Structure formats: structure tokens, C-alpha cells
Amino acid sequence: xxxSTKVLTMIPKGVATLLPEGxxxxxxxxxxxxxxxxxxxxxxxxxxxxxYLDVVARGLGTEHLDNAYKFIDRATGRxxxxxxxxxxxxxxxxxxxxEGEPRPxxxxxxxxxxxxxxxxxxxxREIFQIGGELIGPSDAEADAEMIALTxxxxxxxxxxxxxxxxxxxxxxxxxxxxxxxxxxxxxxILHCVSKKEASQLERLLNEEQVDQKVQEQVLALIDxxxxxxVFQKAESLSRHPDCIAGLKRLREVYAILKAAGYExxxxxxxxxxxxxxxxxxxxxxxxxxxxxxxxxxxxxxDNLLACFGAPSPSTGFALxxxxxQIALAHHATPPENxxxxxxxxxxxxxxxxxxxxxLSAELREAxxxxxxxxAEKIVDIGSYxxxxxxxxxxxxxxxxxxKGGNLPQVIDSDNGEIRTxxxxxxxxxxxx
Amino acid sequence: xxxSTKVLTMIPKGVATLLPEGxxxxxxxxxxxxxxxxxxxxxxxxxxxxxYLDVVARGLGTEHLDNAYKFIDRATGRxxxxxxxxxxxxxxxxxxxxEGEPRPxxxxxxxxxxxxxxxxxxxxREIFQIGGELIGPSDAEADAEMIALTxxxxxxxxxxxxxxxxxxxxxxxxxxxxxxxxxxxxxxILHCVSKKEASQLERLLNEEQVDQKVQEQVLALIDxxxxxxVFQKAESLSRHPDCIAGLKRLREVYAILKAAGYExxxxxxxxxxxxxxxxxxxxxxxxxxxxxxxxxxxxxxDNLLACFGAPSPSTGFALxxxxxQIALAHHATPPENxxxxxxxxxxxxxxxxxxxxxLSAELREAxxxxxxxxAEKIVDIGSYxxxxxxxxxxxxxxxxxxKGGNLPQVIDSDNGEIRTxxxxxxxxxxxx
Numbered sequence: 001x002x003x004s005t006k007v008l009t010m011i012p013k014g015v016a017t018l019l020p021e022g023x024x025x026x027x028x029x030x031x032x033x034x035x036x037x038x039x040x041x042x043x044x045x046x047x048x049x050x051x052y053l054d055v056v057a058r059g060l061g062t063e064h065l066d067n068a069y070k071f072i073d074r075a076t077g078r079x080x081x082x083x084x085x086x087x088x089x090x091x092x093x094x095x096x097x098x099e100g101e102p103r104p105x106x107x108x109x110x111x112x113x114x115x116x117x118x119x120x121x122x123x124x125r126e127i128f129q130i131g132g133e134l135i136g137p138s139d140a141e142a143d144a145e146m147i148a149l150t151x152x153x154x155x156x157x158x159x160x161x162x163x164x165x166x167x168x169x170x171x172x173x174x175x176x177x178x179x180x181x182x183x184x185x186x187x188x189i190l191h192c193v194s195k196k197e198a199s200q201l202e203r204l205l206n207e208e209q210v211d212q213k214v215q216e217q218v219l220a221l222i223d224x225x226x227x228x229x230v231f232q233k234a235e236s237l238s239r240h241p242d243c244i245a246g247l248k249r250l251r252e253v254y255a256i257l258k259a260a261g262y263e264x265x266x267x268x269x270x271x272x273x274x275x276x277x278x279x280x281x282x283x284x285x286x287x288x289x290x291x292x293x294x295x296x297x298x299x300x301x302d303n304l305l306a307c308f309g310a311p312s313p314s315t316g317f318a319l320x321x322x323x324x325q326i327a328l329a330h331h332a333t334p335p336e337n338x339x340x341x342x343x344x345x346x347x348x349x350x351x352x353x354x355x356x357x358x359l360s361a362e363l364r365e366a367x368x369x370x371x372x373x374x375a376e377k378i379v380d381i382g383s384y385x386x387x388x389x390x391x392x393x394x395x396x397x398x399x400x401x402x403k404g405g406n407l408p409q410v411i412d413s414d415n416g417e418i419r420t421x422x423x424x425x426x427x428x429x430x431x432x
Numbered sequence: 433x434x435x436s437t438k439v440l441t442m443i444p445k446g447v448a449t450l451l452p453e454g455x456x457x458x459x460x461x462x463x464x465x466x467x468x469x470x471x472x473x474x475x476x477x478x479x480x481x482x483x484y485l486d487v488v489a490r491g492l493g494t495e496h497l498d499n500a501y502k503f504i505d506r507a508t509g510r511x512x513x514x515x516x517x518x519x520x521x522x523x524x525x526x527x528x529x530x531e532g533e534p535r536p537x538x539x540x541x542x543x544x545x546x547x548x549x550x551x552x553x554x555x556x557r558e559i560f561q562i563g564g565e566l567i568g569p570s571d572a573e574a575d576a577e578m579i580a581l582t583x584x585x586x587x588x589x590x591x592x593x594x595x596x597x598x599x600x601x602x603x604x605x606x607x608x609x610x611x612x613x614x615x616x617x618x619x620x621i622l623h624c625v626s627k628k629e630a631s632q633l634e635r636l637l638n639e640e641q642v643d644q645k646v647q648e649q650v651l652a653l654i655d656x657x658x659x660x661x662v663f664q665k666a667e668s669l670s671r672h673p674d675c676i677a678g679l680k681r682l683r684e685v686y687a688i689l690k691a692a693g694y695e696x697x698x699x700x701x702x703x704x705x706x707x708x709x710x711x712x713x714x715x716x717x718x719x720x721x722x723x724x725x726x727x728x729x730x731x732x733x734d735n736l737l738a739c740f741g742a743p744s745p746s747t748g749f750a751l752x753x754x755x756x757q758i759a760l761a762h763h764a765t766p767p768e769n770x771x772x773x774x775x776x777x778x779x780x781x782x783x784x785x786x787x788x789x790x791l792s793a794e795l796r797e798a799x800x801x802x803x804x805x806x807a808e809k810i811v812d813i814g815s816y817x818x819x820x821x822x823x824x825x826x827x828x829x830x831x832x833x834x835k836g837g838n839l840p841q842v843i844d845s846d847n848g849e850i851r852t853x854x855x856x857x858x859x860x861x862x863x864x
Contacts, residue, residue, distance in 0.1 A: 011480050011487070011524075012505060012512060019529060020475035020539070027476065039796040041774040041803045043452035044459065048443055049544065049558055055442055071503040073444060074548050080444060082514075092443075097451060102822040106803075107452070112481065116506050126481055141806045152793075259786045342473045354691045361584075364471040371473045371538075374573045390534040 015126050016322075026128070029157060029321055029328075030110055033130045036153045040145075042108035042132045047089035049112075053079040058307040059088025061277035067116040082114040086131060087278070087316055088304065094135045095308035103136030103312070124322060131298070131318030138302065138313035140252035143282040144260075146298050146317045147253070150286060151262050154295075157324065161331050162288040162295065164265050167272030168250045169279045169299070171234070174242030175221060178214050193221050194273040224270035227263075228254065234270055246281070253282050278304045286319070290330040295323045343368040345388045345413070347375050348399035356399045381411065388413035447558050448754075458560070461589060461753055461760075462542055465562045468585045472577075474540035474564045479521035481544075485511040490739040491520025493709035499548040514546040518563060519710070519748055520736060526567045527740035535568030535744070556754060563730070563750030570734065570745035572684035575714040576692075578730050578749045579685070582718060583694050586727075589756065592763050594720040594727065596697050599704030600682045601711045601731070603666070606674030607653060610646050625653050626705040656702035659695075660686065666702055678713070685714050710736045718751070722762040727755045775800040777820045777845070779807050780831040788831045813843065820845035 011017060018026060034044065052073075057065055069082040083089060090107055098105060110130045117125050132149065134142050147164055154162050172190070179186045185208065192201035198219065205215045217237055224230050224237075231251050237243065250268070257266060274283050274297060283299030298317025305312040344363060348356035353374060360372040371393065375384070378398065388396050398409040407420040443449060450458060466476065484505075489497055500513040515521060522539055530537060542562045549557050564581065566574050579596055586594050604622070611618045617640065624633035630651065637647045649669055656662050656669075663683050669675065682700070689698060706715050706729060715731030730749025737744045776795060780788035785806060792804040803825065807816070810830065820828050828843040839852040 012482060012484060013507075015480040015482060016478060017480050017525060017529065018478035019525070020477055023476045023478050026478065039799070039801055041801045044455045045452055046448060046450035046455050046458065048447040048449050049546075050444060050447060052442060052444060069503055071501055075445075093449060093451070097449065102819070104803075114481075139806075141804075145804075148789075256785070260789045353688070357580075357692045367471070369471055369473045371536075372573075372577075374571075387534070 012125070016124070016128070025325060026321055029324055030130065032157055033153050033319065034108070034110060036149065036156060037108040037132055040106070040149055042106040044108050044110070045090065045093060047083070047086055047093065047109060047111060050080045050082050051089070053081050056081065056083070056088055059091055059278065059304055060085060064115070069114050069116065083111070084113055084115050086111050086113060086129060086318065087133065087301065090133045090316070091301070091304045091314065092308045094133070094312070095305045095310035099310050104142070105135040106132065107135070108132040128321040129318045130321060131316060133314060133316035135305070135312055135314045140249055140256060142315050143249070143253045143300060144256035146315050147257055147284055148260055148262065150296070150317055150319070151265055153319065154286070157328060159288070159324070159327055159331055162265065162286055162327065163267050164284050164286055165267050165269045165272050166250065166253065166282065166284045167269050168246040168281065169273070169283055170242045170246030170281050171250065171270055172221065172273060174240035174246060175217050175238055177240055177242065178211070189218060190273045193218070193271045196222050196271065198222055221271040224268070226268060228268070230268040230270065250282060274299060282315070284317070288327040288331065291323055291327045293320070293323050295327055296320055341369070342371055342391060342393040343395065344370045345384065345393045345396045346370055346372045346399065347378060347384055347396055348372070349378060349401065350374060350376050352399045352401060359399060385411065385413050385416060444557070448556070448560070457757060458753055461756055462562065464589055465585050465751065466540070466542060468581065468588060469540040469564055472538070472581055474538040476540050476542070477522065477525060479515070479518055479525065479541060479543060482512045482514050483521070485513050488513065488515070488520055491523055491710065491736055492517060496547070501546050501548065515543070516545055516547050518543050518545060518561060518750065519565065519733065522565045522748070523733070523736045523746065524740040526565070526744070526746070527737045527742035531742050536574070537567040538564065539567070540564040560753040561750045562753060563748060565746060565748035567737070567744055567746045572681055572688060574747050575681070575685045575732060576688035578747050579689055579716055580692055580694065582728070582749055582751070583697055585751065586718070589760060591720070591756070591759055594697065594718055594759065595699050596716050596718055597699050597701045597704050598682065598685065598714065598716045599701050600678040600713065601705070601715055602674045602678030602713050603682065603702055604653065604705060606672035606678060607649050607670055609672055609674065610643070621650060622705045625650070625703045628654050628703065630654055653703040656700070658700060660700070662700040662702065682714060706731060714747070716749070720759040720763065723755055723759045725752070725755050727759055728752055773801070774803055774823060774825040775827065776802045777816065777825045777828045778802055778804045778831065779810060779816055779828055780804070781810060781833065782806060782808050784831045784833060791831060817843065817845050817848060
């Protein structure tokens with residue numbers, strides 16, 4: 001390809017172009033996940049791809065707002081943005097269009113979201129997500145349902161070696177309550193805690209001359225990481241009511257998931273903080289060995305629906321299909337690609353066109369992948385065999401001219417083996 | 433809903449929000465169409481949702497460029513646009529990433545495209561399209577394959593009362609060849625021809641003092657509309673080589689489709705012009721009684737791949753899922769909505785949680801839609817029946833406490849009928 005052609009055909013980095021094989025795998029994963037959601041009685045919805053900035057801003061954190069793609073709506077002059085996150089959209093749908101539906105309301109979606117990234121950051125700017133939201137219940141069972149469903153989805157996809165990191169925003173916020181007057185400082189601390197940067201965190205706390213006991217509590221967050229034993233360590237840390245309530249809740253959630261047999265997949269991390277401003281309670285993220293980014297995550301967001309006029313406790317999660325695809329490539333045998341195979345090249349002369357069309361319709365009806373080719377005159381079958389092999393077509397079916405005694409021929413495009421067959425029996429025979 | 437809430441929750445007009453029922457129908461249609469493409473050996477690809485303006489502009493007509501959503505790419509400062517049309521993207525993919533694949537290359541896609549529309553025009557700004565492209569062959573069979581596949585798709589969806597309007601850009605351009613020096617004037621004429629505005633067209637031709645014979649030819653285009661007889665009428669109209677070749681081709685395409693038994697769906701219209709600059713030969717559009725907009729259309733675009741460095745004859749088409757949904761609502765019984773039904777509400781006490789989780793996993797594995805509910809204590813079954821009815825859940829399955837003799841109960845949420853059942857047999861029994 002010449003340089004000028006290359007420039008002509010450039011596409012933006014971080015935006016997907018999926019070729020047949022990748023598309024086939026993605027569709028398989030999407031279908032499998034949506035069928036899990038279906039069995040858990042989640043109903044799929046399709047949210048709009050762009051939104052008025054001022055409307056959706058109420059449900060979005062500043063980071064997402066800053067990194068959203070924005071443009072002016074020609075019809076109204078208002079600023080629109082490409083959705084950077086689906087959860088606030090579902091919250092709005094639940095709070096408005098589906099306000100009258102009985103709770104609990106279980107919704108799911110398969111949608112792409114968009115985020116500005118530096119061109120060379122190597123991160124995707126168009127992210128394909130599948131997620132679910134459970135609107136209404138406030139109990140531990142609902143929190144656990146998000147995580148159990150995530151685990152079921154990943155297990156059904158054949159993924160191994162993944163871990164669910166569970167945390168509790170209420171507990172963490174309780175520890176940080178002394179700083180509630182300075183949200184910016186809280187933000188900095190949370191950042192250090194989530195990155196486990198102890199020395200940086202210590203410097204920050206010292207600079208602001210934070211009380212020694214509070215310093216210890218905050219620094220302890222970094223180490224509240226592990227199995228069930230973390231709960232006991234955390235218990236003595238603070239008497240703040242949010243901490244006590246948060247810890248009680250997380251224990252319940254853990255107990256449910258343990259009872260379901262999922263303990264091996266769990267890791268408690270009370271320093272875990274997700275990058276969305278709307279989370280309020282149990283949160284989690286999914287990690288997998290050998291995959292740099294998280295596969296997904298979610299949590300409780302009890303204040304989000306109030307932004308759209310109908311307060312309700314809620315919880316939800318989303319998975320990145322891209323990251324799951326990467327994880328599967330590491331940890332599971334990839335599913336066989338049926339997409340690259342065509343069953344028949346149906347070859348015929350001009351005179352036999354009508355019969356050939358009828359036969360190809362019949363074969364497709366029977367579930368075969370068929371390409372019909374009007375060869376005008378069939379002289380050299382060898383050239384067609386070569387064409388068929390190139391196109392990964394398994395068999396060539398030659399429709400004979402309609403004279404007594406001439407039977408259709410099925411030719412194996414690989415080895416040239418020929419079988420002749422009565423047309424009445426051909427379908428039955430082809431199936432065997 | 434108060435006024436202020438309404439403002440808070442406004443979404444841009446012409447952008448889709450699909451609720452569960454609409455999403456379910458859309459998914460059914462999408463699956464059905466993609467499975468038709470699969471049987472015709474088309475491989476699905478996913479093209480990027482935004483593109484650099486200068487790159488994709490080479491394959492787009494001015495109307496689409498003008499109406500595309502544009503924004504600045506923060507990383508590079510270049511102008512990006514949300515794709516207003518998928519065909520040029522597929523052309524680029526075929527010409528570059530899939531340049532080495534053997535021809536014919538059959539590709540399909542399911543994608544949304546974006547076009548600025550006046551807010552009150554009532555037209556969609558986000559359009560869900562499914563389409564296919566056949567790269568390589570230049571013959572009439574390829575042209576006919578587009579139309580035959582379109583017809584098969586619509587018939588399989590159960591649609592009746594649709595018509596395929598077929599035209600020929602080469603023929604029409606041949607008639608307009610006297611104006612080839614003034615493309616703007618050609619454009620105006622084409623507009624009048626396609627809208628069948630005879631008097632307006634006559635005025636235009638008179639104003640420019642067009643030769644009388646040419647005037648007659650151009651005006652005749654408007655009436656070249658009907659069945660097979662149109663070909664004879666058109667034959668005497670012009671000796672321009674493009675007209676002769678175009679007409680010969682359209683006759684061949686018609687003959688193939690007639691042989692396939694599709695004559696009743698066809699209408700020839702030599703004044704038919706599609707609003708894309710890239711069409712060169714046989715074109716078609718799909719109309720349906722009672723639906724204002726076309727359901728889709730396509731045609732031959734032999735010069736498009738050259739824009740991306742690898743010239744190749746090609747043809748393709750796209751269907752609007754939205755318009756097909758509208759047409760189906762008019763002309764077919766809507767498919768049953770399985771989405772609004774949940775099979776079981778699995779009710780249990782705190783003590784029975786482990787067994788209840790195992791049973792719900794088993795039921796889901798067997799294909800049932802299940803919601804599990806931890807009721808802490810089950811006192812009044814009536815309230816649960818009411819909850820189940822509201823949520824359209826057919827049956828309540830009560831997991832009994834694990835004491836000898838207590839069997840699971842299945843309660844019909846409508847009539848309260850109770851059956852008790854041995855848990856070992858419950859799956860077998862539930863299936864019947």
C-alpha cells in the first residue's frame with residue numbers, strides 16, 4: 001500500500017473495525033451474555049446514543065463529562081454528547097418512561113460508550129458494554145445478585161482465573177468523614193488509597209496535619225485486602241455508623257456468595273473505590289490474570305434515580321466485551337469459528353437457472369450456507385474447485401442439465417471426490 | 433410529572449429509546465435478517481462509528497456530508513464525523529484490510545447511522561440499518577442477488593404488500609448525458625424526475641433552451657414506470673450506448689428475479705434515482721403500503737472502492753429496521769412477546785437460601801426465566817401472588833424448610849392453584 005493510499009484509508013485510533021472472525025466471536029459473547037440476563041429475567045432496553053449535556057450531566061461524574069465527545073445540536077443549538085456511560089441513561093429511563101412499572105425492575109443493555117483518550121494511550125475510545133441494572137430493592141440479596149450474575153456469565157463463557165474485588169463505599173466514606181468539608185482533599189486521598197500509594201498518602205495526610213488516629217485509619221484502608229478475615233480487622237477500625245453499617249452489609253453479601261459456592265472468586269478490598277461519583281454502597285470490579293484492564297464492575301447507586309425525579313435504591317454492573325474477548329483469548333479455548341465456512345457452491349449453467357435457484361432456496365431453508373453461481377457453461381471443474389478452496393467452501397454441487405439420467409454431482413473441493421445423487425434424495429443425503 | 437422534571441429528563445428528538453417490548457421486537461428482526469445473510473454466506477463485520485472527515489468524504493455524497501454530525505478530535509485536532517452511511521466504510525474495509533481476501537467477498541453489518549434532521553421533521557436522526565455488500569462480481573446475477581436476498585428477508589419476516597422499485601443509473605445518466613458539462617443542472621433535473629414533477633421539469637428544460645428531442649427524452653423518464661412492458665417503451669428512447677447497455681442489464685436482472693418467482697413484487701422505474709452519489713448501475717428501493725419512508729434499498733457502485741485504492745465492481749443494499757418494524761405492525765401479526773414473561777418467582781426463607789440458589793441455577797440451566805426472592809419468613813402467600821401477577825410472573829415456587837415430608841409447592845400466580853412436588857421430579861414435571 002503506498003503512503004498516499006495509507007493516508008486515504010486512515011481511521012481514528014482506538015475505534016473498532018471488526019473483521020469477520022472478530023465479529024463472529026463478539027456476537028457469540030454478546031448472545032451468551034444476553035441469554036444469561038434473560039434467564040435471570042432482565043429485560044433488554046436500547047438507550048439513545050446521544051443526549052443533551054445539561055440533562056445527562058446530573059447523573060455523570062466530572063471525569064466522564066470532561067472526556068465525553070460533545071457537539072452542537074443544529075436543530076436546537078444545545079450541546080449534545082455521545083454517551084460516556086449507560087447507567088445514568090437506564091436510571092433516567094427507569095425514573096421516567098418506566099416509572100409506572102412494578103419494582104423490582106430488572107433491565108439490561110448492550111451498548112457502546114465513548115470516551116476521549118489520548119491517541120497513543122492505547123485505550124479504546126469506543127467501548128462495547130453489556131450491563132444490567134436492578135431498580136428497587138435495597139437489600140444485600142440485590143447486591144449479591146449483581147456479583148453472582150457476573151460470575152455466572154463469566155463461567156458460562158468458559159473463563160477461568162478471574163477475581164471479583166468487592167468493596168464498600170459506605171465504609172470507605174465513613175473513614176473519610178473527617179474530610180467531608182473538603183471534597184477535593186477527599187478525592188486526592190481516595191486516589192492514593194485506590195492506587196495503594198502508601199508513602200504518597202502519608203505525605204498528603206502529614207501536609208494537612210491530619211489527626212494521628214484518623215491518619216492511621218486512612219492508611220489502614222490500603223491493607224484491608226484479602227479474604228473473609230478482612231472483616232474482623234476492619235471491625236475495630238472505626239465506630240462511625242457508616243462504617244458499621246457498610247461492614248455489616250458487605251458481610252451479608254459475602255455470606256450469600258459464599259453460600260452459592262463462589263468464595264474462590266472473591267477478594268475483599270475496603271480500599272477499593274470505583275471511578276464513578278454515583279456509587280453509594282457495595283461495589284465490585286472484575287479482574288483477570290493477564291488482562292491489564294478490568295473486565296467490568298458495578299455497584300449500588302442509591303442516589304442516582306433521584307436526579308431524574310423518582311428516587312429509588314438501585315444497583316447494577318457492566319462488562320466490557322472487548323476485555324472479555326482478551327481474557328478468553330488468554331484463558332479459554334476460543335470457540336470454533338463457523339463463520340469462515342460455506343457449505344455449498346451451487347454451480348449451474350444458464351439453462352438450469354430456475355432449478356438452481358429453487359435448490360439453493362431449499363438448501364438455505366435447511367440451514368446450509370449456500371453461494372449460487374451461474375457459470376454460463378461449465379467447462380473445467382478444476383478452476384471452480386480452486387475458487388471454492390480459496391473461499392473455504394467445502395463442497396461444489398453441480399446442477400446437471402435436465403436430461404434423463406444426468407444426476408446432480410457433489411464434488412469435494414479439497415480432494416475432488418465426486419458423488420452423484422438423485423435430486424429427490426439430495427437434501428436427505430446432504431444432511432447425513 | 434412536573435415541568436421541571438420534564439426538562440430534566442428531556443432527550444433529543446429523533447433519537448431512539450427502546451423499551452423492553454420494542455427492544456425485543458427489534459432483536460427478533462435483527463436476528464432473523466442476520467440469519468438470512470448467514471445462509472447466503474455473508475460474513476458480518478463491525479465498522480467504526482466515527483471517522484476522519486477527510487478520509488471518509490471521498491466516498492460520501494455532499495448531502496450526507498452536510499448532514500453528518502461533526503466534532504473535533506481532541507487528540508489530533510482533525511474533524512471527525514459520526515458515520516452517516518455504512519457502505520463507504522465497508523468499501524474501505526474491503527479495499528484495505530480485506531484486500532487480500534478472495535473475491536467475490538460477501539460482507540454484512542448491523543449498524544446505526546446518524547444524520548442531522550430538523551427537530552420537528554419527525555425523521556429519525558439515529559437510524560438502525562442492516563445491510564450487505566457483494567464485492568467483486570460485475571454481472572447481472574450479482575445485481576439480482578441483492579434484490580432476491582432483500583425479498584427473501586422480507587418474506588421470512590412475514591411481510592406482505594411490499595414492492596421493489598428497480599431502476600438503472602446508467603440508463604438515466606445516458607439520457608442526461610447532454611448536460612454532463614453542468615452537473616448542477618443535471619442534479620436539478622434528476623431531482624424533478626425522481627419526484628415526478630413534470631411541469632417543474634418542463635419549465636427547467638425550457639429555461640435552459642434544451643433541444644426539443646432531449647426535452648422529450650428527459651420528460652419520458654417520468655413515465656417509464658410499470659412492469660416488463662417498460663423495457664420496450666424505453667428501447668426506442670435513445671441510442672446512447674449507456675442507455676442500451678443499462679437497459680440490457682436491467683432486463684437480465686428482471687429475468688432472473690422473474691425466474692425466481694418474484695415478478696409480483698417488482699416495479700420498473702427508469703426515473704428512479706437514489707440519493708447517493710456513488711451508484712452506477714442497477715439500483716432499487718423497497719416500498720410498502722402504509723409506510724411513508726422506504727424500507728431500504730441499494731444498488732451497484734462500481735467506482736467506490738477506487739476511492740480507497742483498490743478498484744472493484746461492487747453492489748449492495750441496506751434495510752432500515754425501524755421502517756421494517758413499522759411495516760410489520762401494518763402488515764403482519766406481531767410476533768409474540770416472550771420478553772414480558774418470567775417463568776418462576778422462587779420464594780424461600782433465609783434458612784433455605786443455599787438450596788434455593790442451587791434450584792434457581794438448575795432452573796435457569798433448563799432454560800427458565802427465574803427470579804429468586806429471599807422472603808426471610810413466608811407469612812402471607814397472597815401478597816407474593818399479587819407481586820408475581822404485577823410482574824407477569826406465571827408461577828411461584830416455594831422452597832419448603834428441609835424437614836421430612838415438606839414438598840416444594842408450585843403456586844399459579846393467577847388462580848392460586850397449588851401443587852406439591854418431590855424436588856427430584858420437579859424439573860421433569862416443570863418441563864411438561
